Amino acid sequence: MLSWLIKRLLMLVPVFLAVSVVIFSILHFIPGDPIDNLLKVGSSPEARAEMEARYGLDRPLPVQYGLWLGNVVQGDLGTAIVARRPVADLIAQALPHSLRLGGLALLFSTVVGVTLGVVAALNRDRWPDRAIMGGVLVGSTMPSFWLGLILILIFSVSLGWFPVSGARGWNSLVLPVLTIGLGGTALVARITRVSMIEAAGRDFVTLLHAKGLSPLRIQLRHVLRHALIPVVTILALRIGWILGGAVTVEVVFARPGLGTLLIKSLSQHDYPVVQACLLMLAMAVMLGTLLGDILQALMDPRVRAALT
Amino acid sequence: MSALLDLDGVGVSIGRLALLEGISLTVERGQVLGLVGESGSGKSLTAMAAMGLLPLIGGRVTQGSVRFDGQDMAAMTEAQRRALRGGRIGFVTQNPMTALDPVQRIGEQVDVVSRLHLGLDRKAARARTLDLLTQLRIPEAAVVAEAWPHQLSGGMKQRIVIAMALAGDPDLIIADEPTTALDVTVQAQIIQILGNLVREKGVALLLITHDMGVVAQVCDRVAVLYAGRLAEEGPVRPLFAAPAHPYTAALIGCIPQDGMAKGSLTGIPGAVPSARAFPPGCRFHPRCARASDLCRSAPPPITPQGDGRVACHHPGAAR
């Protein structure tokens, strides 16, 4: 198992490199002189020269990439144009907020989603199932930022229960987590229900009934364990989706975080920051998929056997 | 004493399709009843009906009654039926490869039966499991108990399924085509195990199969099913010697025998009709050499034949 884990981690390296190449090239695909895109307007010739030397912009592209990559690996993500601070500082400030938001949203989606999915599967084709699936349909098709705005409208503006924006205290987390979480819940509930129904139709379940076990016990102890495996895998694959939701929600609720940073710097053309944010998000997605693979191996002995 | 399992005029439907009609058969204590028929004749459905598991596949008993040890199963509560399943009636399924829960260790899957039905605690249950595995000639029982299903071969898995069926100390085992999915060599072993069970433990056996050879080996009596109806039923030896129903005769003719001339093995022309299009009258008449106008119009009544019964307008010589 350990050797598989190491191999899997090593496989991340080429993916990371490929993604980094794409992100690196953003700067160079943009029309205009890269230097102009890196400096504030009206900078002195000395600043320009220094920037050139720093990024090696007079050297061939692959070398530039190498320099950039080398810097990134050492933790030097460049300097923000607008804020004139090291990008790494900005990221370090923003990251904890995003992690908190994303983590809580993931937890919410998983717990509520699995519960709803189980209830729907156990009551197949009766009203709880129909109601939950109706909710799922609405939840998965609603644009997250609109949901966020509606929640603000109802709970902040009309009822005044929660703050409209900002990041102070638990209160400010409720609506953002709910916004991402409801969409995630819809996804998890749908997958849980489908896998439960599919698992319940398998042969070994007939035998479980033949052993005289109670149906509830069969569903919750055996079928659910089976059904959770695809849920975990798909959730891990869709971690990017949760991140995407986090980006939008941060903007809607004006919360500090990687998303707000990214969008703000996009509109400000602050490319070093844009690159760093995208890199962080890409890495989060890759780690998420890795986590999914690990969890799947932990949950399914057949997968474990296939890996050794 | 009443029969252990008594199906009396049982009819089964799934949705609007009537798949079984007028099925009457009994299994006495310590007896082996074979239930034979081609695929699609309704054998597995009969087994599900006997276990009270028809709701699992969306079916229900529409006529007649299923009695276990004199008690009508329909009159029981679901809890009482659950007590029967695994406790007094053990079930062996057809496909060992998919019968075991892939994410649970072998030992636990067998333990749960004796814990549930015999009230044993964890240690006692495990001891019983290991004992059963050893009796079933599974080597290194302790190691196997800690293994995962995917690590075992088909034959081993089927023995585990039999162990699960035995763990509750049942009076009756219903085995639904227990050897169909197995290698020929393994088939013989499993049949031998089942036969031993009856002899040594006095467990009754309802053996469902499409293989007349197996029936000849191990069964006391046999019931032949065709297209959802009983064709013939009776003690094995006389039935094999002089089958009354043409279908039975044809099935027996399908058994390969030593010394047979090449090319003399005859299959039965035609196929089992689907429940959506059962022929009128006797359902076997399209494939029967003896079919007459009476056969085409009227379903044959079940009449006594020796120590058994037959449903045919033109049964063969009396036994």
Added chain:
Amino acid sequence: MIAPLRALRRPQGALAGLWLILVICAAILAPLLTPYAYDIQALPNAYQPASAAHWLGTDEFGRDLLTRLIYGARTSLSVSATAISISVLCGMVLGAAAAWFGGWLDRVVTMTVDLTWSFPEILIALILVAIIGPGTTGVMIAIAVAYLAQFTRLTRAQIMTLRGETFIEAARSLGAGNGHILFRHLLPNALAPVLVSAMLATGDAIILEATLGFFGLGAQPPVPSWGGMMSAGSALVFKAPWVIIFPGLAVAITVVAINLYGDALIGELDIRSRLRRDA
């Protein structure tokens, strides 16, 4: 194409289909339907709630909301539909080529698809918009690229499964050549799931387009888009909440309608098993 019409007979398909027809007609006939212009400001009229003159109220510049909503439908629908069409075309070509020729082409395509598979479309779209710059062209290309992986993968899987089917063997044994098999048999059969998938993806694309518009990266003012309207409206949440509510409702209902209709269509075509998107 009888199946799409048959899908209208189911209750959910009928309701959904009705709304979709409504929206599409409104988008096409926009200039004929709207009494106001979408870009003429009338500041004295700003922030008005629903009234007889303005059925849905006015926005911060006094422009009629309903008019902007209808023109917004034009933007959102045309951008999304075009983007998905491009994506489907390129995806089918890539997927079919990968499945057909195999070898290194297949490996390269599969690797690239797997790479982009786990990345959320929004991220891919943002990267592309970062390069191309804001505006409808940028958004269109961004959406097209973001969904490319999905269609490539689906087409490739379809062709590879269909290739092994008996009717292909039969055709070959009758002497059919490679080209004939590909164009006459494989592609038409692969078409149904891909087209339905494209339809459902258009729903997602509408949301993506609205999200990008919300970030200010989509159609630039004064061209209305549902996302852009919500972006402006978010600052007015206290004063004039209807500026956000209606565009969002429009997006939500349209996407739900697409999903419902698509579901009915899948049922009619009986291809549910061929559409395991999360496989």
